[in-house]
Amino acid sequence: MTKIKAIRGMNDILPDQTPVWQYLEATIKRVVSEYGYSEIRMPIVEQTDLFKRSIGEVTDIVEKEMYTFDDRNGESLTLRPEGTACCVRAGEEHGLLYNQTQRLWYTGPMFRYEKPQKGRYRQFHQVGVEAFGMAGPDVDAELILMTAAFWRELGMSDAVTLQLNSLGSNQARAAYRDALVAYLQQHFDQLDEDSQRRLESNPLRVLDSKDEGTRAILEQAPVLTDHLDEESASDFKALCDMLDAAGVRYEVNPYLVRGLDYYCKTVFEWVTDKLGAQGTVCAGGRYDGLVKQLGGKPTPAVGFAMGIERLILLLETLELVPAAARQTFDLYLAAEHKGIQAEVVLLAEQLRRAVPGMRVRVHCAGLKNIATKARQTGAAAIVLVKRVEDDSIQGSLWHHDETEYDVSPEQLIERLRTLFGN
Ligand code: ATP
Ligand code: MG
Numbered sequence: 001m002t003k004i005k006a007i008r009g010m011n012d013i014l015p016d017q018t019p020v021w022q023y024l025e026a027t028i029k030r031v032v033s034e035y036g037y038s039e040i041r042m043p044i045v046e047q048t049d050l051f052k053r054s055i056g057e058v059t060d061i062v063e064k065e066m067y068t069f070d071d072r073n074g075e076s077l078t079l080r081p082e083g084t085a086c087c088v089r090a091g092e093e094h095g096l097l098y099n100q101t102q103r104l105w106y107t108g109p110m111f112r113y114e115k116p117q118k119g120r121y122r123q124f125h126q127v128g129v130e131a132f133g134m135a136g137p138d139v140d141a142e143l144i145l146m147t148a149a150f151w152r153e154l155g156m157s158d159a160v161t162l163q164l165n166s167l168g169s170n171q172a173r174a175a176y177r178d179a180l181v182a183y184l185q186q187h188f189d190q191l192d193e194d195s196q197r198r199l200e201s202n203p204l205r206v207l208d209s210k211d212e213g214t215r216a217i218l219e220q221a222p223v224l225t226d227h228l229d230e231e232s233a234s235d236f237k238a239l240c241d242m243l244d245a246a247g248v249r250y251e252v253n254p255y256l257v258r259g260l261d262y263y264c265k266t267v268f269e270w271v272t273d274k275l276g277a278q279g280t281v282c283a284g285g286r287y288d289g290l291v292k293q294l295g296g297k298p299t300p301a302v303g304f305a306m307g308i309e310r311l312i313l314l315l316e317t318l319e320l321v322p323a324a325a326r327q328t329f330d331l332y333l334a335a336e337h338k339g340i341q342a343e344v345v346l347l348a349e350q351l352r353r354a355v356p357g358m359r360v361r362v363h364c365a366g367l368k369n370i371a372t373k374a375r376q377t378g379a380a381a382i383v384l385v386k387r388v389e390d391d392s393i394q395g396s397l398w399h400h401d402e403t404e405y406d407v408s409p410e411q412l413i414e415r416l417r418t419l420f421g422n
Helices: 018-034 048-055 060-065 084-093 138-154 170-185 193-201 203-208 212-218 230-246 308-317 341-354 370-376 409-420
Strands: 045-047 067-070 076-079 102-111 123-132 161-166 264-271 280-286 301-307 331-335 360-362 381-387 393-399 402-407
Touching (some): 018 123, 048 060, 084 301, 123 308, 138 280, 170 193, 193 203, 331 341, 341 381, 341 393, 370 381
Parallel strands (some): 331 360, 331 381
Antiparallel strands (some): 067 076, 280 301, 393 402
C-alpha cells in the first residue's frame, strides 16, 4: 500500500525543532506583553469575500494563492492567507474597534498556494500585531521599536535591516499612480510580462518587480516620495525623527510598496541577506482605509506580520538558539535492576511534587545498558534507582560528570532542589 504523506509545502514540526519554536514564541510573547498588547485568536477559515475585499482582487494572493473551497452548504470559504483581514473582521464583529483604541497580537498558521522552497511554504506561521484607533506616527514608531526589541532579545539585530517608505494618502497615491502609468506606458515594450499586465490592474506593484529590464526603466520613473501629501510627509518625517532618537537605523526605500492593496502612509520591511531570496522576515504598515472598506466606521490602523519559519531559519543559521532552550527535560530517572518499576514511577511523582518546575522523564523500557542509554538522552542529570537490603530505595545521581552513590529519596530531593528548583 502507498503510504499517505503530508501535503506539499505543509510541514510537520518535529520534536527536535519544537524547542526552537517554543523559544522563539516565548521571546516574542514576552516582548509583545512588555509593550502592552493583548492576544486575540481567530478561526483559520473565513468567508472568501473577506480576503477579496481587503487584500484586493488583483493581488498575487487573491489572484493565485488562496486555498478556496465550497462548504457543504455551497458557501465559499478560504483558509486565511494572512491575519490582518481576520483581525479587522473579528474586531468589527465584536465591537472592539468603534470609538476606542486596541493593541492586539495573534499567531498561527497561514495558507498560500505558492511554489514551496526554502523560506516559502504553503502552510506557514506568522505572528501578527495590529493597533487600531491611533492615527500615528507615534504608534507607528512604537510598533517598529517593538520589532527592533524582538531582534535585540533574539540577538539578531546585526543580521536584519529596516526598510521604510510612505505610500501617502489614497489621493496622493492616485495622483502618483497616474504619473507612474504615464511614464511606464512610454516604455511598455521594455517591461516584463507581469509588469505589463500590472500596469493596467495594479501599477504600483510594478515598483516591486524583480525583473532586471523593468528595474532599469524604474530608475528614471517618478518617485512616490515626491508626490506625498503634506500630512503623510510630516508624519513620515516625525516617524523618522523618533527612530533616529531611539537609535533604530533604517533605509528609506521609495520602491517599497507591499503586495496588499490596503496599505497607506507608513510601510516597512525588515530584511536579511542571510536567507537568500526569501529575505523578508517582518513586514507591515498603516492601513487607515481597511476598517471602513470592510463595513466599519473609518478607523486608523497599523500593523505588521513576521514569518516564523524564516526567523527560525535565521536563528539556526546564525546559531543563536541557547543550548538551554533545546533541553526538553532535566532529569532522567531509571531503575537499575528489575522489579522496582512501580517504585521508580512513584519516586518520580514524589520528585515532581517536591521540586516544582523540574522536568522529569522516566525510563519505561528494557534495562539493558541502562546507564549508557540514560546518558544518550542528553539529560542534565540521571538517577538510577535500586532497592537496598532494608527494602528501602536509594539512587545514584549523575550530574556534570560527578556521581553521588547511595542517596536516599530525601537527600535526592534536597540535591535536585538546588540543581533544578525555581
Ligand atoms: P514575500 O514577498 O516574501 O512573498 P509577502 O509580501 O507575500 O512576502 P506578507 O504577506 O507581508 O508577505 O507576510 C508577512 C511575512 O510573512 C513575510 O515577510 C514573510 O516573512 C512571511 N511569509 C509570507 N509568505 C510566506 C510563505 N509562503 N512562507 C513562509 N513565510 C511567508
Ligand atoms: Mg508573497
